[in-house]
């Protein structure tokens with residue numbers, strides 16, 4: 001898979017990988033890159049089927065989403081990196097920290113879950129294959145942002161554009177990866193120091209899902225931000241940047 005990506009920040013600095021959620025792309029991290037790239041080499045990329053990364057017919061599994069990251073790290077000659085992921089990106093991060101612990105230094109899991117069930121995701125996959133991405137705009141924005149943020153024209157325009165630019169088959173196949181994910185049992189095996197961030201108003205992965213991850217991962221700590229829904233890093237960029245810099249060791 002030819003994974004679309006962007007590298008920012010000083011050559012030779014520790015690397016932070018940023019992984020996007022379902023229906024978004026690497027622009028999800030626009031508010032993090034300036035702050036993180038002062039101290040880190042920031043590698044943000046598009047999950048398969050999203051942004052500029054191509055699509056293979058689904059279903060996908062986390063093995064493929066995690067495998068894409070390992071292949072990208074190999075291609076770029078990066079042995080080990082910090083990793084932050086939002087939602088599907090966080091699921092990818094848990095898979096990597098469980099299956100390739102030697103490649104992941106510190107882990108940040110934002111608005112994610114280790115178990116979201118399967119039926120709703122298989123239904124969503126069928127719906128998007130039938131109706132296309134434009135039909136995903138109106139249901140997605142109220143999950144992603146609290147009402148005040150969802151009304152901001154800049155937020156609306158940018159995230160609507162990400163949704164419609166995602167590939168319907170790629171999005172559906174990623175829904176199937178969520179339906180089939182199997183990371184819950186492996187959480188006790190994660191040794192990377194782990195920060196779990198939740199949005200207090202997140203209807204998709206509420207704070208109880210962050211607590212469940214923290215019960216499994218020995219070294220985890222949870223921070224709950226408010227007001228913030230599912231895309232807490234876009235709604236509360238300053239708070240998330242401060243937490244990430246502190247966690248990855250780049251705080252001033």
Ligand SMILES: O=C(O)CC1=CCC(=O)O1
Pocket residue numbers: 020021022023086087088089140143178204230
């Ligand atoms: O339903 C949504 O759009 C929220 C979500 C679940 C997994 C993910 O990456 O985003």
